[in-house]
Amino acid sequence: MAITAERAAPSAAPLRSVSRTARFAGYPFVVPALVVVLAVMSYPFVYSVYLSFQSTPSYTTATRFDGLANYLAVLHDHTFVQALENTLTWTAASTVLGILLGLGAALLVQQLRLFRGPIRAALMLPYIVGYVVASYAWLWLFQGEYGLINVTLQSWHLTSHPISFLSSLTWAFPAVILANIWKTFPFAMVMLLAGLQGVPNEPVLAARLDRASHWRIFWEVKLPYLRRVLVITTMLLAFQNFNTFTIPYIMTGGGPLNHTEIVSNYIYDSAFTNLNFGLAAAASVIVIIILMIFAVFYVRALGREQASDRRMV
Amino acid sequence: MLTRRNVLRGGIGLAGATLLAACASGGGAGGSGGNGNGLDVWDWSPAPDQWGEQQQNTFYGKTFPKQYPHTNFSYTIFGYTDMLTKLTVSWRGGSVPDVGRLAIAWTPQFVNEGLTAEITEADLGVPLSNFWPQALQSVRKNGASSGPLYGIPTNNESMMLIYNKDLFTAAGLDPSHGPATWEDLVSYARTIRKKTGKYGYGMVGAQNNGNTPYRFCPMMWGYGSGIFDELSATPTWKTVGINSAGTVSALELYNQMYNIDGSAQPSALSDQESDIDTLFLKGEVAMMIDHPNAAAQVHETLPSLNMGADLIPAGPVRRASVFGGSNLVIKAGTPNMKNAVDFIRAYLTPNTDTLLSGLGSNPANKAGFSSPAEKVRDAKLLFNDVTLKMMPYGVNVPLVTQGSQIWNETIPSMIQNVLSKSMTPQQAAANAASQIQQIMQ
Numbered sequence: 035m036a037i038t039a040e041r042a043a044p045s046a047a048p049l050r051s052v053s054r055t056a057r058f059a060g061y062p063f064v065v066p067a068l069v070v071v072l073a074v075m076s077y078p079f080v081y082s083v084y085l086s087f088q089s090t091p092s093y094t095t096a097t098r099f100d101g102l103a104n105y106l107a108v109l110h111d112h113t114f115v116q117a118l119e120n121t122l123t124w125t126a127a128s129t130v131l132g133i134l135l136g137l138g139a140a141l142l143v144q145q146l147r148l149f150r151g152p153i154r155a156a157l158m159l160p161y162i163v164g165y166v167v168a169s170y171a172w173l174w175l176f177q178g179e180y181g182l183i184n185v186t187l188q189s190w191h192l193t194s195h196p197i198s199f200l201s202s203l204t205w206a207f208p209a210v211i212l213a214n215i216w217k218t219f220p221f222a223m224v225m226l227l228a229g230l231q232g233v234p235n236e237p238v239l240a241a242r243l244d245r246a247s248h249w250r251i252f253w254e255v256k257l258p259y260l261r262r263v264l265v266i267t268t269m270l271l272a273f274q275n276f277n278t279f280t281i282p283y284i285m286t287g288g289g290p291l292n293h294t295e296i297v298s299n300y301i302y303d304s305a306f307t308n309l310n311f312g313l314a315a316a317a318s319v320i321v322i323i324i325l326m327i328f329a330v331f332y333v334r335a336l337g338r339e340q341a342s343d344r345r346m347v
Numbered sequence: 348m349l350t351r352r353n354v355l356r357g358g359i360g361l362a363g364a365t366l367l368a369a370c371a372s373g374g375g376a377g378g379s380g381g382n383g384n385g386l387d388v389w390d391w392s393p394a395p396d397q398w399g400e401q402q403q404n405t406f407y408g409k410t411f412p413k414q415y416p417h418t419n420f421s422y423t424i425f426g427y428t429d430m431l432t433k434l435t436v437s438w439r440g441g442s443v444p445d446v447g448r449l450a451i452a453w454t455p456q457f458v459n460e461g462l463t464a465e466i467t468e469a470d471l472g473v474p475l476s477n478f479w480p481q482a483l484q485s486v487r488k489n490g491a492s493s494g495p496l497y498g499i500p501t502n503n504e505s506m507m508l509i510y511n512k513d514l515f516t517a518a519g520l521d522p523s524h525g526p527a528t529w530e531d532l533v534s535y536a537r538t539i540r541k542k543t544g545k546y547g548y549g550m551v552g553a554q555n556n557g558n559t560p561y562r563f564c565p566m567m568w569g570y571g572s573g574i575f576d577e578l579s580a581t582p583t584w585k586t587v588g589i590n591s592a593g594t595v596s597a598l599e600l601y602n603q604m605y606n607i608d609g610s611a612q613p614s615a616l617s618d619q620e621s622d623i624d625t626l627f628l629k630g631e632v633a634m635m636i637d638h639p640n641a642a643a644q645v646h647e648t649l650p651s652l653n654m655g656a657d658l659i660p661a662g663p664v665r666r667a668s669v670f671g672g673s674n675l676v677i678k679a680g681t682p683n684m685k686n687a688v689d690f691i692r693a694y695l696t697p698n699t700d701t702l703l704s705g706l707g708s709n710p711a712n713k714a715g716f717s718s719p720a721e722k723v724r725d726a727k728l729l730f731n732d733v734t735l736k737m738m739p740y741g742v743n744v745p746l747v748t749q750g751s752q753i754w755n756e757t758i759p760s761m762i763q764n765v766l767s768k769s770m771t772p773q774q775a776a777a778n779a780a781s782q783i784q785q786i787m788q
Contacts, residue, residue: 290616
């Protein structure tokens with residue numbers, strides 16, 4: 035032991051010095067990528083903010099400062115307000131139902147003894163499928179005349195005539211939300227399954243010995259352990275849903291009568307159909323502000339969970 | 348020595364070098380170069396017209412490069428729906444291409460804003476009398492009836508009415524011809540629905556969809572109304588005319604078919620052209636208005652389907668169809684102007700222009716109709732004569748910078764307002780007029 039201590043002692047100082055140098059040695063490797071990433075991300079962001087205060091009257095790059103005109107135009111645009119309301123409903127419904135479905139699927143997969151692999155793979159399928167493929171698949175499923183859903187409903191005598199889901203002011207939005215939930219719930223499932231696998235066995239076994247019901251074991255033993263992953267998954271899914279573009283764009287194009295129009299579609303149409311880049315930039319900045327509010331909640335929730343973890347330790 | 352200062356110095360130097368390299372490569376992103384010897388062309392694919400795709404690949408990949416071996420030629424073929432957004436962004440950023448092919452509906456936003464170079468008859472080597480007057484109008488600033496050209500038509504087409512003869516017979520209608528007027532069409536559709544249980548007319552009513560007005564506007568024009576004053580001999584594109592009686596009559600007929608007779612399919616508000624094609628193939632829809640090659644595609648998929656075709660019905664004022672097609676435009680100020688003109692001349696050779704029109708359109712250079720390629724097209728196309736007869740009735744889409752917004756958003760919304768019973772035809776037309784006035788401000 036003495037020999038080891040003697041040998042260790044002289045090497046301690048150089049080790050500290052090397053580690054300090056090593057700390058900086060990583061920077062040259064990281065800085066170029068960091069600069070490129072920052073340039074790629076920050077330039078469009080800064081330019082969007084700049085553009086949001088500019089009037090872009092024609093097709094050319096000529097712009098002129100126009101103060102808050104674009105922001106006022108966006109906020110007074112009935113379509114944007116409707117798109118924003120739709121987006122909030124879309125995000126809330128898709129996230130809550132996606133989490134519930136994901137949790138159910140995670141619990142199911144965890145309980146399975148037979149065919150666990152194939153069933154897990156089947157449940158992951160929607161996540162693997164591309165957004166465009168998923169959108170077209172649901173478009174055909176919901177098709178008013180020959181869609182599988184209508185054919186099934188009619189063959190089961192649940193309806194006497196086909197329902198034009200995507201043409202209906204009542205059904206179009208729930209239909210596209212359903213397609214989105216199908217596409218995104220596997221993400222929640224995977225996250226929550228990982229969380230469930232991290233729940234220690236001992237408290238579950240103890241609860242079973244105390245003859246606690248399945249529901250009580252889930253509610254009072256497993257769920258508290260899942261809280262952190264649940265919060266993170268909810269926030270990430272909410273971000274993802276808020277930013278969705280493809281599903282409503284392909285399935286309904288925002289129709290009928292803007293009933294499925296969400297803000298990302300509104301921004302795209304403003305820029306590329308209507309050529310109003312200033313207005314589109316202003317709408318984008320408003321969306322960024324809303325997302326930053328989400329982000330604040332996310333960071334706070336994450337901080338609270340980390341603090342709670344530290345207290346538990 | 349690895350000191351903090353040296354490490355940071357190295358990092359900053361490396362970052363600077365990386366950025367410089369990125370800038371340098373960005374500057375050359377044009378591919379073909381800006382020294383006058385290059386040529387970069389963007390086009391869109393005629394898919395699903397496979398024959399047309401083959402002709403396009405041959406021309407871009409073999410014919411033109413072989414004809415001009417010393418030109419540093421590069422080209423990109425986009426999907427139809429991608430082309431406009433890509434070119435909008437690229438030209439707005441002052442970048443490639445030197446030449447682009449644009450659908451007529453997209454052309455005004457480039458031509459009206461001075462982004463395209465003037466092309467003269469001498470440049471082309473083709474007499475301008477070889478082109479349809481509506482086509483030339485689409486490449487003039489502000490859709491003028493005369494004046495310099497800022498692009499050149501490559502292909503033009505009109506739609507036609509295609510119908511299922513067996514469903515006509517089953518409904519007791521004469522299958523040898525289609526309905527002569529729009530009122531006849533509504534009446535035929537009603538009869539077919541009553542007698543066969545099938546939908547008489549395939550209605551396209553999806554939002555944010557250019558194909559929706561493609562079917563509605565011929566009816567509106569037939570009743571004498573225009574979006575602007577496009578039906579006049581010298582349109583100004585300044586007077587909004589959509590709130591006139593003709594539009595209301597056309598909307599009333601749409602309402603009659605969809606909400607009263609139930610003779611148009613209930614999914615019309617979300618149906619696009621391809622949905623109607625599917626319903627027609629399944630025998631669920633008896634009549635549809637479609638592109639020149641639609642009948643050939645239906646026949647290829649289901650040869651047993653007994654089809655007929657006729658002119659698009661006439662209204663009390665006139666017969667009309669949307670004048671479709673594309674134009675080649677040259678980027679204003681391109682250093683590769685000579686090569687761009689050479690390219691256009693090569694493209695517009697009668698036989699080449701006819702081949703490149705594929706099965707979905709016709710050569711813009713009418714000399715192409717007597718070329719060997721036209722014989723091949725004629726053999727492949729069903730009812731080619733019908734769509735050609737429709738050409739003189741063609742009316743242009745709004746030739747204003749904001750045309751896409753009006754065409755893709757305002758008109759479909761007007762139709763949806765009526766079909767969803769959110770507004771009366773009068774209210775919907777007035778609402779559309781007020782939206783257009785706002786857009787044009």
